[in-house]
Amino acid sequence: MLWRHSAPASADLTVQQLNLVRYAVLAPSSHNTQCWRFRLERDAIAILPDRLRRCPVVDPDDHHLSISLGCAAENLAQAARAHGFDGGIVSNAGADREADSIIRVATTRAPALRSALFEAIPARQSTRAEYDGRPLAxxxxxxxxxxxxxxxxxxxxxxxxxxxxxxxxxxxxxxxxxxxxxxxxxxxxxxxxxxxxxxxxxxxxxxxxxxxxxxxxxxxxxxxxxxxxxxxxxxxxxxxxxxxxxxxxxxxxxxxxxxxxxxxxxxxxxxxxxxxxxxxxxxxxxxxxxxxxxxxxxxxxxxxxxxxxxxxxxxxxxxxxxxxxxxxxxxxxx
Ligand SMILES: Cc1cc2nc3c(=O)[nH]c(=O)nc-3n(C[C@H](O)[C@H](O)[C@H](O)COP(=O)(O)O)c2cc1C
The missing domain is CATH 3.40.109.10 (NADH Oxidase)
Known part of the structure; x- marks a missing residue:
């Protein structure tokens, strides 16, 4: 079951990083294409676009695709901090080349910090229902x-x-x-x-x-x-x-x-x-x-x-x- 909190069974870095990726993929993506790939590195997890999952008609300039990668990066950062990693985000996006679309989330060790945002990751969903009409405070x-x-x-x-x-x-x-x-x-x-x-x-x-x-x-x-x-x-x-x-x-x-x-x-x-x-x-x-x-x-x-x-x-x-x-x-x- 993906939509739950879980602590990885092992202290092994790869096992821990895979658990962080599990949180990242719970992020929203345009048309739920899940247009991302993840590379486990020694001190970071890199997020790359999966261009086979582009939507050329609705998203010809990869605008939505890039936003989706940003959503995944935020989930990853929140999860990394909650599990005792740095979670700092570095992006070298800006230009047009593939190499310039990589986002890195640091997985060097740091004090654990479980935020309310992290706690909410498994529960978040895009809810296309009618709501109850009440204002927010x-x-x-x-x-x-x-x-x-x-x-x-x-x-x-x-x-x-x-x-x-x-x-x-x-x-x-x-x-x-x-x-x-x-x-x-x-x-x-x-x-x-x-x-x-x-x-x-x-x-x-x-x-x-x-x-x-x-x-x-x-x-x-x-x-x-x-x-x-x-x-x-x-x-x-x-x-x-x-x-x-x-x-x-x-x-x-x-x-x-x-x-x-x-x-x-x-x-x-x-x-x-x-x-x-x-x-x-x-x-x-x-x-x-x-x-x-x-x-x-x-x-x-x-x-x-x-x-x-x-x-x-x-x-x-x-x-x-x-x-x-x-x-x-x-x-x-x-
Ligand atoms: C950049 C972006 C654009 C989206 N555009 C729409 C939209 O126009 N209409 C819509 O109903 N959902 C839209 N979504 C929501 C996705 O369809 C949704 O995230 C995906 O189906 C996964 O579902 P979840 O968010 O409940 O996990 C968008 C999501 C992203 C990240």
Whole structure:
């Protein structure tokens, strides 16, 4: 069972590092591609992109991929510190070459520090349910903002209905454009796992149960999607989801490069872990930032200036849903 805390059975460094990787892979990734590989080194664990798991249509510049690596790095750092390792993160991302996308998390010995964020790693999930509509206390909003502070990353929390309705319109508009695009639909369907057996066998992708949908044979799921995936139906679903949320967080970065996208991933992951610790759910609605055609107008609408909007995240209290699956740890070691 991946979603639990466990102490490694041995003091052997490799066994300990493998246990840390187990925590890292519980991080979110775009379409649950798990677009990462891990290399165990003497003093560190290196995180590398798995470019076979890119999503060229929805993520042509590897923006989401880099954010996903940042999320995994944050989990790894929190787990490393909890198990008596340094956990310092060094990233040489920035340029375009493969060698420049490596993140290293130090596994030299240090005093153990079990944070509330670490404790929340197994419980965190992307919860695509309707929430209960209740606001968060201002002390909770302050804590979420404080914990996710990261150099080069800007977080704006929107809780006023006028703001969340404007964001809803942008989500619905961008979603309508995406689902009418045949290439986008093909890529999305490639990553959907329509039933539990497929999800378990593949260990990746978007399990229908995790979005509150029934388990059906794949061929029925594909046929049904053609009928069900329409701008109108989706629009109603997103309206209900956003209107039942306590607010929406928008993450944006000062510079539009890999180093900043990784920093956004780390910042978001601390936000999501702190939310989990408060029993608050999170789910992303990134449609307006995924399309070049809508990204700029979305930034202008929110007054972000030259900053690129990176993530749109709703939050609130609500039920848990079945989990998205993961591949075994051994499958991601390189
Ligand atoms: C960069 C990034 C972008 C994402 N975009 C979306 C999105 O637009 N809509 C959505 O429902 N989930 C989105 N997700 C959430 C993933 O689908 C989710 O993390 C994955 O399925 C694993 O599930 P889990 O987070 O519950 O572990 C995104 C995650 C990441 C890291």
């Amino acid at each position: 201002s002390s909770e909003l302050d804590l979420l903002a404080r914990v996710s502070a990261e150099a080069g990353v800007h977080l704006q929390l929107y809780t006023a209905v006028a703001d969340t309705e404007r964001i809803l319109s942008a989500v619905v508009h961008a979603n309508g454009l995406q689902i009418q695009d045949a290439a986008f639909r093909r890529e999305l369907i490639h990553w959907i796992r329509f039933n539990r057996a497929d999800a378990l066998r593949m260990g990746d992708g978007l399990y229908s149960g995790a979005s509150g949908n029934p388990s059906v044979p794949s061929w029925i799921g594909r046929l049904a999607l053609d009928v069900l995936l329409t701008p109108g139906r989706d629009g109603d679903k997103y309206a209900a989801q956003i209107r039942s949320s306590a607010g929406i967080a928008v993450f944006s970065s000062d510079l539009n490069d890999r180093a900043h996208w990784i920093a956004v991933g780390r910042s978001f992951q601390r936000f999501a872990l702190q939310a989990t610790a408060l029993d608050v759910r999170t789910a992303m609605l990134n449609q307006p930032v995924e399309l070049i055609a809508t990204r700029q107008s979305f930034a202008t609408m929110l007054g972000l200036g030259a900053r690129r909007p990176d993530l749109v995240v709703r939050f609130g209290r609500g039920p848990l849903l079945p989990r998205s699956l993961r591949r075994p740890t051994a499958a991601v070691i390189t």
